[in-house]
Amino acid sequence: MKHVIALAAGGTGGHLFPAEALARELMARGHDVVIHTERRGAQYTQALAGIAHVVLPASSLEGGVAAKVRAVLTILRGLLASRSDMKRRKVTAVVGFGGYPSFAPALAAKSLGLPLLLHEQATHLSKANRQLLRFADGLATSFPQVAGADGFDTGRIVETGNPVRQSILAARGDYPAFGDDLPLRLLVVGGSQSAAVFGRVVPPALLALPAGIRQRLQVSLQYKGDDADAIARQLHDAGVDARVQPFFDDMGQRLRDAHLVVTRAGATTAADLLTIGRPAIFVPLPHGGAREEQKRNAETLAQAGVGWHVPEADLTPDALAALLRQAFTSPTRLPDAARAAAALGRPDAASRLADAVERLL
Template sequence: MSRSSRATIALAAGGTGGHLFPAEALARELMARGHAVVIHTERRGAQYQQALAGIDHVVLPASSLEGGIAAKASAALAILRGVLASRRDLRRRRVALLVGFGGYPSFAPALAAKSLGLPLLLHEQATRLSKANAQLLRLADGLATSFPTVAGADAFDASRIVQTGNPVRQAILAARGDYPGLDARAPLHLLVVGGSQAAAVFGRVVPPALALLPEALRARLRVSLQYRGDDADAIDAQLREAGIEATVQPFFDDMGERLRDAHLVLTRAGATTAADLLTIGRPAVFVPLPHGGAREEQRRNAETLAAAGVGWHLPEAELTPAALAAILREAFESPDRLPAAARAAAALGRPDAAARLADAVERLLASHR
């Protein structure tokens, strides 16, 4: 296929970074191959201006179907408006195929694409199908996965499933490098991130947990804590009073560099967070969301990665200062535990996931021409 005849591809993604960042990675890979690309998302997704820079995107109305009768009726109306708006844009651009990345905002574009007879490829980032992807699976022409097995996909034709990995941003790919050394006198870098929610529980538990560590460990610690809250200054002061050098910010623009430098990461267990960790090859303490629609997904991710030797699974109900301090002491005082976990993480990483997914897009496109 000549460069000038490359098709226009639409991507549909929910409004969280966990959905939008993989879509961005695929978009840039497809654009590098000469395709025109548009991302359909909702207002939260549109706030990731850096991720969307240089990529055409459409902001659609969207709403979750959860709630009572009135909420469901309002959501159904929003989805209908989203379908009509997405359908108009797909027709205007002469889109040839749509890739759905999950999240309820991806539902309307997928329905719009199928109403126009376009092939639909779903990408599942987690170890279990998201609610949106589970609903759309019967309409899909193909399924790309991040893990070898995905709960909920058993009934789908195995010949139409391809494991691509989860595409990560260029900033993460650029940060790949060897695991930092663990010299007995060198600083120990701990990165604490709560995903798009910037988990408040980490702000409550991390400072007292670190204060329980031996003085020699505390003196070596360099902590980067992602935290949003009015008490951020107080948390920073707590850490410094314990003799710990810390940076407390609501968001890190240099996440790739901080992941590269980290000896250990304390984090939620979202699929995109996991993909970033595995791509760079860093061990982690996973604290899955304790409630909400993503709870089961994150729990399974954490269990899978902990079983693979990537780190520790610590349910939030068990996240106490004493429990966290025990894990951190075990990790930092063992000469082998963290390097081994880093190797396990790197072995699971798929730095070529965006290219693999773009290949799947082009194969599906060719089969429908």
């Protein structure tokens, strides 16, 4: 039976990309889908191509009393707009992907008596999902164990994995050949906002490596600083084959080719790595609302053998050089970590999540 399903997603890629993946799976099954997001999410035009979407007013509840009052009024406007759209489209269920912009559509769903399924991308419930859990009819998780859902009926929790983009699924493949005299491919990415710390720490760490390793390195460094060209020249002069760019639009290919990734620890980044099966050095955000979430993700994945968790305060050139030297000189450490990553990957996550939605209906 054909249904109309609304997906509520925050404005970051970490929320919007899983929503996109589910949307395309549901559409392939014959359902109609609309994504309710906010201004930032609407900027992901490629992800939203061919998918109906609504841009809602949204605001965080952080700040003082005056800021909270303004935020509540903004959320109320978003709720009314979302509710009106759901009634017009005859929506039959809502899936929330977290982020404060998901509040309004989730509350609109409950005001209309629609079933609400929450999806959690991380190893710990996000602030938004924790607040919305009381209204939820089901919870889908990306990992076998997710903290913060205490008291919620375990019979209504299903592990689906975190849906990833088609370009990531298409990049799945065997771990690249690894051994003496073969190239060593290092990918350094800091998410959609890049990470200035990687531009400061990674180049001197690479320069500190033995010449035998430097001359085998093929480095892709995402960096937006004004000195990007100077960094690239410095690395080339030291024998490192390096590409320094503000953005890589072929991320699936670069992940597939990489022997090791240096990255933040966001949930979507983790899902991409696990789906393709690549080891990583995880450097969580040092501050902000996502700090604890990323820290827990990094700790969980490091404990599972997927790689290393390095707090940003400990990420010095000397420390990173020592870690890279250890990883690249061991014949087993990186291939073993790649196998651990692949074992946690859920390439069928979109299908499993769509099954959960259909069961809820």
